[in-house]
Amino acid sequence: MSRERLYLFDTTLRDGAQTNGVDFSIHDKQLIAGMLDELGIDYVEGGYPGANPSDTEFFSEKPDFGHARFTAFGMTRRAGRSVSNDPGVAALLEARADAICFVAKSSAYQVRVALETTKEENIASIRDSVTAAKNAGREVMLDCEHFFDGYREDPEFAIACAKAAYESGARWVVLCDTNGGTMPDRIEAVVREVTKHIPGNHLGIHAHNDTEQAVANSLAAVRGGVRHIQGTLNGLGERCGNANLCSIIPTLKLKPQFADAFEIGVTDEKLATLTRVSRTLDEILNRAPDRHAPYVGASAFVTKTGIHASAILKDPATYEHITPEKVGNHRQVLVSDQAGRSNVIAELEKAGIPFDRNDPKLNRLIDEMKSREAAGYAYESANASFDLLARRTLGKVPEYFRVEQFDVNVEQRYNAMGRRVTVAMAVVKVDVGGETTISAAEGNGPVNALDVALRKDIGKYQKYIEGLKLTDYRVRILNGGTEAITRVLIESEDELGDRWTTIGVSSNVIDASFQALMDSVVYKLVKSNAPV
Numbered sequence: 001m002s003r004e005r006l007y008l009f010d011t012t013l014r015d016g017a018q019t020n021g022v023d024f025s026i027h028d029k030q031l032i033a034g035m036l037d038e039l040g041i042d043y044v045e046g047g048y049p050g051a052n053p054s055d056t057e058f059f060s061e062k063p064d065f066g067h068a069r070f071t072a073f074g075m076t077r078r079a080g081r082s083v084s085n086d087p088g089v090a091a092l093l094e095a096r097a098d099a100i101c102f103v104a105k106s107s108a109y110q111v112r113v114a115l116e117t118t119k120e121e122n123i124a125s126i127r128d129s130v131t132a133a134k135n136a137g138r139e140v141m142l143d144c145e146h147f148f149d150g151y152r153e154d155p156e157f158a159i160a161c162a163k164a165a166y167e168s169g170a171r172w173v174v175l176c177d178t179n180g181g182t183m184p185d186r187i188e189a190v191v192r193e194v195t196k197h198i199p200g201n202h203l204g205i206h207a208h209n210d211t212e213q214a215v216a217n218s219l220a221a222v223r224g225g226v227r228h229i230q231g232t233l234n235g236l237g238e239r240c241g242n243a244n245l246c247s248i249i250p251t252l253k254l255k256p257q258f259a260d261a262f263e264i265g266v267t268d269e270k271l272a273t274l275t276r277v278s279r280t281l282d283e284i285l286n287r288a289p290d291r292h293a294p295y296v297g298a299s300a301f302v303t304k305t306g307i308h309a310s311a312i313l314k315d316p317a318t319y320e321h322i323t324p325e326k327v328g329n330h331r332q333v334l335v336s337d338q339a340g341r342s343n344v345i346a347e348l349e350k351a352g353i354p355f356d357r358n359d360p361k362l363n364r365l366i367d368e369m370k371s372r373e374a375a376g377y378a379y380e381s382a383n384a385s386f387d388l389l390a391r392r393t394l395g396k397v398p399e400y401f402r403v404e405q406f407d408v409n410v411e412q413r414y415n416a417m418g419r420r421v422t423v424a425m426a427v428v429k430v431d432v433g434g435e436t437t438i439s440a441a442e443g444n445g446p447v448n449a450l451d452v453a454l455r456k457d458i459g460k461y462q463k464y465i466e467g468l469k470l471t472d473y474r475v476r477i478l479n480g481g482t483e484a485i486t487r488v489l490i491e492s493e494d495e496l497g498d499r500w501t502t503i504g505v506s507s508n509v510i511d512a513s514f515q516a517l518m519d520s521v522v523y524k525l526v527k528s529n530a531p532v
Helices: 026-039 054-060 088-095 108-115 119-135 147-153 156-168 182-194 216-222 245-254 274-284 307-314 337-351 361-375 383-393 448-455 457-465 509-528
Strands: 006-008 043-047 069-075 100-105 140-145 171-176 203-207 228-231 301-303 333-336 403-416 420-432 435-443 468-478 486-493 500-506
Touching: 006 245, 026 274, 043 054, 054 119, 054 182, 088 100, 088 147, 100 108, 100 119, 108 119, 108 147, 108 333, 119 156, 140 147, 140 383, 147 171, 147 182, 156 171, 156 468, 171 182, 171 307, 171 420, 182 216, 182 333, 203 216, 216 228, 216 245, 216 383, 228 245, 245 274, 301 307, 301 383, 301 500, 333 435, 337 361, 361 383, 361 448, 383 420, 383 500, 403 448, 403 509, 420 457, 435 448, 457 486, 457 509, 468 509, 486 509
Parallel strands: 006 043, 006 228, 043 069, 069 100, 100 140, 140 171, 171 203, 203 228, 301 333
Antiparallel strands: 403 420, 420 435, 468 486, 486 500
16 A cells, blocks of 8 residues: 655744744754755745845745755735735745745634734635735645634634635645644544545644644644644744654654555655754754753663663663664663673764774773763764774874964954954964974964964875865853863864864863864864875
8 A cells, every 4th residue: 555645844944943042043044954955854944034134035045955845934915915015925925935835813813813803804815825926836835823722712714714725726734733732632633624624635734832742733633634744853943842853753754653654755764864963953053952852862762770771781672662773863771881882883883983893992992982971072963073082092093293282362452443353363383294383373263263273284284174164163061160161063074065073172162172173184184094
């Protein structure tokens, strides 16, 4: 029997951006949008063009997606205006997007109180806006805001709003649990009723998490008949968040109730990158990942000493509902050196680092990792630094060069225009095969100056780092006070477009940054097979 197609819609960049403390830059949006497309998401909602300069700029050029449809979000025409005279609709039609997702009230109470208009005008606004976007050649969908609350109050009007969109040509009519208070059984029952008016393969669900049931509500809606699911990575969203796609995706892929009946755009291969995707988003936002998140959390497959650990060493299925590698996570049994050894071996195999299972240096690597992670290093977020730590411990990294000394100076002074400016300068003394070079550079801050000076001249290895550039720099304070321990993560990219992350930890932010900078340069030399 062929399986039905379910379509995934990500609204991290729009609804997720309403999370308290979350603010995406244009660069962040580009990175996240590309990551979602690569994962296999069908629709990536980029934001609300016309609402703010950042979103408007983001929609000035369509991303080069290989799979996803780039989607713009906005309101239907305002009451009392025509479509042609509504700047919000105009911004949507001008946006370089494949699809447009309108939002409109579907609750009589909300229309009366929030919009202060009539039910008839609200329905006319839906029809006019969907028709205009359809005539402009866009794929159109409508988010029926407050649908489930509206259906409870006035089901006839809620259905009329949804039907107005469908009959006007909307590809998807999305039923929204905007206040997040509806229970799963109610979601499923209401969806079944709606499918009597609109086919399920034109219906979607948008659930908020105010009762910690957004994922359950989304899956209940699928059982009820919808074939389009909206959500965000890591459940980002205002108040308590949205339905978490990092939980929904593996459930659809790995649980027979759904996997046997439906297929999604995320392949098995891409599912195995889900943990990395989840944690990359947190790193972009400079947030600590939720260790206890289902599927992708660092503790999702961790078992401590006791009967559980004893059983899982015999057969992981005793306490694991899935194999962690299917979502890119891994098992940890905190019970013995043997378990620690197996974890490190798994990481070495994943990194493609050759090793001998009987090499006693493996135990030294285990001890070194435990010591460093206790000090604040997080190698799950720094693949290149783990690679180098493993290779160094196993004796496989040559000393290409040695930094004998570096000095960083930050000075405030008046420039020639009489303006007070802050200037950073760094000097780095490097020994390359017995030859000493001294490089100095100014930069946009002390870390940038140090980076420029370090990479200015490393002798015969200079040609290997010409295409190296730093693409991101993130600082996290691990404890409080002026003597706080600082963790620095640096993302680098080479001329081939390959990216990697390195880490440094110290009570001195410059020292931590230098550790990460050094690892980045050395990793590039290792990656390039630079001769000693």
